[in-house]
Amino acid sequence: MTSKDIAAEIRAYVVAEYLAGEDASDLTGDYALIDNGVIDSLGLIRLISHLTETYQVSFDDIEFGPDNFRSLDAIVELVKTNSAATTAA
Amino acid sequence: MPSPCLADAVAVHGVHRPHRTALVFNDRTVTYGELIELTQDYRGRLIELELPAGSTVCVPAHKSPETIALLLAAFHEGLVVLAPAPDLGAAALARLSQQARATHVLTATDVLTAEPVEGDETAAAGFSKADPKRTCLLLTTSGSTGTPKIVPIAATGFDAFAAWATAEFALSADDVALSYAPLNFDLALLDIWTFLQLGAQVVLVDQGKATDGAYVHAQVADHDVTFVQGVPMLYRLLTEAGTTFPSVREVIFTGDSVPAALLEPVSVDFPKARFHNIFGCTETNDSFIYEVDPAKLNGKMPIGRPIAGTDALVSEAGELLVATPFQTDGYLNSTLNADTFTVIDGRTFYRTGDLVTRDDDGLYSLQGRADWQVKVRGVRTNLQEVEQVISAHPEVLEAVVVPLPDEQAGVRLHAHVSRHPSSTLTSLRLRSHAGEHLPRHAIPTSVHITDVPLPRTSTGKPDRNLIKSNRLKEILT
Numbered sequence: 001m002t003s004k005d006i007a008a009e010i011r012a013y014v015v016a017e018y019l020a021g022e023d024a025s026d027l028t029g030d031y032a033l034i035d036n037g038v039i040d041s042l043g044l045i046r047l048i049s050h051l052t053e054t055y056q057v058s059f060d061d062i063e064f065g066p067d068n069f070r071s072l073d074a075i076v077e078l079v080k081t082n083s084a085a086t087t088a089a
Numbered sequence: 090m091p092s093p094c095l096a097d098a099v100a101v102h103g104v105h106r107p108h109r110t111a112l113v114f115n116d117r118t119v120t121y122g123e124l125i126e127l128t129q130d131y132r133g134r135l136i137e138l139e140l141p142a143g144s145t146v147c148v149p150a151h152k153s154p155e156t157i158a159l160l161l162a163a164f165h166e167g168l169v170v171l172a173p174a175p176d177l178g179a180a181a182l183a184r185l186s187q188q189a190r191a192t193h194v195l196t197a198t199d200v201l202t203a204e205p206v207e208g209d210e211t212a213a214a215g216f217s218k219a220d221p222k223r224t225c226l227l228l229t230t231s232g233s234t235g236t237p238k239i240v241p242i243a244a245t246g247f248d249a250f251a252a253w254a255t256a257e258f259a260l261s262a263d264d265v266a267l268s269y270a271p272l273n274f275d276l277a278l279l280d281i282w283t284f285l286q287l288g289a290q291v292v293l294v295d296q297g298k299a300t301d302g303a304y305v306h307a308q309v310a311d312h313d314v315t316f317v318q319g320v321p322m323l324y325r326l327l328t329e330a331g332t333t334f335p336s337v338r339e340v341i342f343t344g345d346s347v348p349a350a351l352l353e354p355v356s357v358d359f360p361k362a363r364f365h366n367i368f369g370c371t372e373t374n375d376s377f378i379y380e381v382d383p384a385k386l387n388g389k390m391p392i393g394r395p396i397a398g399t400d401a402l403v404s405e406a407g408e409l410l411v412a413t414p415f416q417t418d419g420y421l422n423s424t425l426n427a428d429t430f431t432v433i434d435g436r437t438f439y440r441t442g443d444l445v446t447r448d449d450d451g452l453y454s455l456q457g458r459a460d461w462q463v464k465v466r467g468v469r470t471n472l473q474e475v476e477q478v479i480s481a482h483p484e485v486l487e488a489v490v491v492p493l494p495d496e497q498a499g500v501r502l503h504a505h506v507s508r509h510p511s512s513t514l515t516s517l518r519l520r521s522h523a524g525e526h527l528p529r530h531a532i533p534t535s536v537h538i539t540d541v542p543l544p545r546t547s548t549g550k551p552d553r554n555l556i557k558s559n560r561l562k563e564i565l566t
Binding site: 037038044 | 297299300301497498516518521524534535537538563
């Protein structure tokens with residue numbers, strides 16, 4: 001998977017999961033997902049489980065906090081740096 | 090904290106039992122000796138600020154050993170600490186600081202930073218200056234407005250509360266508390282401050298990991314916790330694994346009504362524990378207690394009986410009024426006090442806004458709210474206030490916020506918003522606006538923006554019930 005594919009997949013997941021039925025055309029890479037309540041603490045658990053399954057990111061080994069998930073850009077960066085499935089991309 | 094006695098007691102533990110553990114935070118252990126050392130460092134920094142005696146400072150309540158040491162340092166220095174939620178928006182934090190006439194916003198990490206607050210007498214109009222002789226801690230109600238109500242915690246009230254809790258739960262220096270709630274909640278008066286006063290140990294749950302079941306489970310299991318206090322969601326997380334916690338001898342339910350389905354797993358997983366439901370709020374601290382026998386309880390859990398020294402009254406409309414030995418002297422915004430506090434037979438009662446019934450045995454049960462309050466993830470949230478914040482966006486014509494049932498959160502909020510005809514407002518931009526003025530739990534989980542006028546009842550008001558049932562139908566299909 002290229003990083004562009006990853007960004008597109010994660011964006012699609014966030015839109016489908018947390019913004020269902022809403023106009024997400026202005027969802028930019030730096031939009032504050034956590035500060036603005038799109039992803040709450042329970043939603044974060046679902047997101048982590050999705051990323052774990054899709055990208056084989058092992059969150060057990062990473063020192064992570066809500067800041068790592070603050071925006072789409074941050075999430076993509078986290079996945080790119082830590083995913084077993086994208087090391088060649 | 091809430092009292093000079095507490096700061097002194099902790100200092101004495103630092104001398105007499107310096108190697109005993111005071112705080113556990115993630116992989117860190119902080120002994121009483123280290124806590125006192127940290128506190129002394131911060132005292133030095135506070136003295137350098139040359140604040141007038143009895144000044145108020147604002148310390149966003151990041152849950153960490155550093156923040157706890159900073160609060161202790163401030164109490165030693167005779168300062169009053171305003172301790173709001175750490176995730177409060179910048180605009181709301183600034184306004185709150187101005188209202189309380191705080192001189193600085195202080196943050197403690199490796200170093201202590203002090204940002205001066207620009208005073209604003211217009212913002213502070215109607216607010217009293219906190220009296221350092223009567224209080225050293227200002228908490229805010231967990232209400233949802235951009236500017237929560239500021240509640241001075243009475244120093245003598247805290248001392249009375251710590252004495253009550255110590256006796257009621259037979260607490261000693263050998264106990265270990267799990268502190269699950271945020272540091273700015275009144276629950277910390279028991280599971281952090283009372284325990285530190287006793288020289289006992291406190292395991293701080295990192296707020297960033299509070300919904301991570303495996304992490305929370307490990308905090309209880311790995312540190313031989315004896316005392317657990319929390320909202321029902323905590324117990325759902327702890328019982329997920331189906332393992333037992335034999336070290337726990339006291340389990341406190343609080344903050345929200347306990348679902349019946351949770352009782353059996355809880356009674357199995359805490360085989361050595363006594364169970365209590367505690368009812369209270371920031372204004373009065375705890376007022377009702379009920380010892381629960383999970384095996385025998387059928388149906389809804391009552392809030393029980395008034396705790397020693399508390400008087401309870403039920404108004405004609407069914408609203409609960411309480412007077413506790415622990416309660417505040419009144420909101421800092423004194424204009425709110427006449428509506429909320431009322432003197433009956435010489436004692437000041439707080440109107441809880443909760444509707445209750447009392448059975449023949451004298452047990453009280455909650456029946457709902459007299460106002461617009463709901464609980465989102467255990468946090469009291471006023472729907473009307475959320476609506477007001479959303480409606481204040483210049484492109485919003487009208488907004489309605491309804492609570493939807495949610496298996497995990499208890500309740501989540503849905504906003505139905507009509508925008509101005511020429512507006513291109515999106516739900517994301519509206520969330521940014523909400524994020525600036527509301528704490529996170531009060532930002533609606535879903536936002537529907539429409540150009541169609543809101544549906545109306547026959548009296549011309551927005552039809553909240555129809556909006557709610559339409560949304561529920563939409564989710565189910």
